[in-house]
Amino acid sequence: MSINKVQEEIIEEFDILGSDRESTIFYIMEIGAKLPEMPENDKTEENIIKGCQSKVWLSASEAQGKINFLADSNTDITKGLISLLIRILSGRTPEEIIQAELYFIEKIGMGNIIGSQRSNGLAAMIKQMKLYALGYQAKLNS
Amino acid sequence: MALDIQKIRAQFPILHQQVNGKPLIYFDNAATTQKPQEVIDALSNYYHMDNSNIHRGAHTLADRATRYYESTRTLLKDFINAKEEAEIIFTKGTTEGINLVATCFGKKFIEQGDEIIISTLEHHSNIVPWQILCEEKGAKLNIIPINEEGEIDFEAFENLLSSKTKLVSIVHASNALGTINPVEKIISKAHQVGAKILLDGAQSSSHLEIDVQALDCDFFVLSAHKLYGPTGLGALYGKREVLDAMPPYQGGGEMIKEVTFAKTTFNELPFKFEAGTPNIADVIAFGKALEFINDLGKKAIKAHEDELLSYASAELSKINGFIPVGTAKDKVSVISFNINGMHPFDVGMMLDANGIAVRTGHHCTQPLMQRFGIEGTVRASFAVYNTKSEIDTLVASVAKIAKLKNKS
Numbered sequence: 001m002s003i004n005k006v007q008e009e010i011i012e013e014f015d016i017l018g019s020d021r022e023s024t025i026f027y028i029m030e031i032g033a034k035l036p037e038m039p040e041n042d043k044t045e046e047n048i049i050k051g052c053q054s055k056v057w058l059s060a061s062e063a064q065g066k067i068n069f070l071a072d073s074n075t076d077i078t079k080g081l082i083s084l085l086i087r088i089l090s091g092r093t094p095e096e097i098i099q100a101e102l103y104f105i106e107k108i109g110m111g112n113i114i115g116s117q118r119s120n121g122l123a124a125m126i127k128q129m130k131l132y133a134l135g136y137q138a139k140l141n142s
Numbered sequence: 143m144a145l146d147i148q149k150i151r152a153q154f155p156i157l158h159q160q161v162n163g164k165p166l167i168y169f170d171n172a173a174t175t176q177k178p179q180e181v182i183d184a185l186s187n188y189y190h191m192d193n194s195n196i197h198r199g200a201h202t203l204a205d206r207a208t209r210y211y212e213s214t215r216t217l218l219k220d221f222i223n224a225k226e227e228a229e230i231i232f233t234k235g236t237t238e239g240i241n242l243v244a245t246c247f248g249k250k251f252i253e254q255g256d257e258i259i260i261s262t263l264e265h266h267s268n269i270v271p272w273q274i275l276c277e278e279k280g281a282k283l284n285i286i287p288i289n290e291e292g293e294i295d296f297e298a299f300e301n302l303l304s305s306k307t308k309l310v311s312i313v314h315a316s317n318a319l320g321t322i323n324p325v326e327k328i329i330s331k332a333h334q335v336g337a338k339i340l341l342d343g344a345q346s347s348s349h350l351e352i353d354v355q356a357l358d359c360d361f362f363v364l365s366a367h368k369l370y371g372p373t374g375l376g377a378l379y380g381k382r383e384v385l386d387a388m389p390p391y392q393g394g395g396e397m398i399k400e401v402t403f404a405k406t407t408f409n410e411l412p413f414k415f416e417a418g419t420p421n422i423a424d425v426i427a428f429g430k431a432l433e434f435i436n437d438l439g440k441k442a443i444k445a446h447e448d449e450l451l452s453y454a455s456a457e458l459s460k461i462n463g464f465i466p467v468g469t470a471k472d473k474v475s476v477i478s479f480n481i482n483g484m485h486p487f488d489v490g491m492m493l494d495a496n497g498i499a500v501r502t503g504h505h506c507t508q509p510l511m512q513r514f515g516i517e518g519t520v521r522a523s524f525a526v527y528n529t530k531s532e533i534d535t536l537v538a539s540v541a542k543i544a545k546l547k548n549k550s
Contacts, residue, residue: 054485075488077491
């Protein structure tokens with residue numbers, strides 16, 4: 001499934017939730033709970049994403065030219081947010097990740113749901129994922 | 143006589159709005175209180191009618207603005223029962239008040255080897271200025287520990303006191319937990335070793351009756367915006383003999399008597415510490431906030447807030463997974479808590495979805511959070527315009543959130 005196809009799926013899911021903020025937040029927490037577990041020894045100081053108010057750990061590995069992400073957070077809502085990004089970007093080539101335009105964030109009005117602090121955090125997560133992709137791209141091309 | 147809360151609420155326009163489709167419930171009063179119509183009007187009236195620079199103008203507007211400005215000083219003098227207006231210095235807020243004392247008292251009276259005492263309960267604004275001062279002077283900062291309930295260990299405090307202690311700077315009521323410190327005892331012990339004492343009244347001044355003469359504290363600091371007044375304004379009270387002995391804070395207009403390039407002489411109190419054109423409009427509006435409190439009466443306000451506090455504490459305690467943080471016997475209307483298995487940020491966001499405004503995080507008291515081994519708390523804090531029915535909504539929302547991780 002293409003990156004945009006997954007984004008469309010997410011937009012539809014949020015559309016079903018409607019404008020009720022509470023159920024939207026509950027939904028984000030729910031999907032966060034389903035995120036594959038990150039090994040404890042990956043939760044290092046280096047893997048913490050800078051610019052997030054809550055703690056978010058993100059690690060990346062490469063297999064057959066595709067990048068897989070693992071993440072965790074100490075807050076359930078943040079965990080839900082990163083799980084959305086992982087659903088879209090994990091298992092993609094570095095090029096796909098670098099070029100991905102994550103329009104779903106604006107489409108579902110994420111800024112209004114999570115507020116400005118957490119929106120900055122979300123932007124920091126995306127930036128970190130793209131940085132990993134750039135790193136692997138350079139490595140794979142060398 | 144009991145207060146008519148609905149009548150009081152009618153004076154606060156901001157309270158009558160919907161947030162996320164729900165009626166706003168404002169429980170973030172320890173961060174800042176809302177402003178009654180009279181305070182808002184005073185700000186606007188000042189710029190409509192009276193705007194003028196104060197103290198030296200020879201015209202009617204300047205005279206009027208000066209009178210209004212100085213009348214707030216008198217109101218504040220009476221509000222905390224200072225001896226005279228000269229002992230009231232307007233500042234940007236509690237933080238600046240403490241920094242002023244750290245800078246000016248510190249410059250003159252703190253030397254290498256001296257000791258300053260604060261407590262584990264302090265806000266960062268009553269920690270960092272002393273750390274800076276101690277580093278600069280080679281002095282030592284001692285910290286009074288607290289117990290599990292969030293009360294200071296008085297015996298440990300007595301043991302920290304010595305002839306080296308030059309200043310004790312302590313919070314009157316904790317912003318993070320609500321604990322009211324036994325300040326009378328603290329002040330008298332501090333004075334026995336010859337130390338001066340500063341009380342951080344940012345939280346206490348809106349809830350408790352303050353009498354700086356009876357307390358016999360050397361300094362008292364407060365913020366207007368926690369007293370139903372405007373932001374960016376506060377006051378420092380200091381005993382005249384201590385303030386007189388201190389060098390000025392900042393140099394500029396207002397604070398001088400005479401300036402020549404050879405030598406400048408400084409103005410009398412309180413102007414010696416008020417360099418530059420002050421925050422005239424907000425000071426005048428603050429006067430209206432003080433009148434608002436005076437009209438209701440501190441005793442009646444405290445009685446109402448105490449009732450809300452004990453009701454909320456009792457109801458929230460029934461919730462499976464509710465963990466109170468800070469359970470001191472003597473508290474102002476602040477409830478700090480966590481929900482088992484949940485991060486305070488998440489709880490705060492879910493409460494906000496229900497229109498309930500609380501504060502989450504470390505409340506600028508990181509060492510205090512470290513003492514309890516937690517990252518932060520959810521804090522609900524009540525003011526005179528809050529109601530029991532608002533607390534019912536909070537309790538119902540917290541119960542619903544707690545159920546996500548705590549199956550009963």
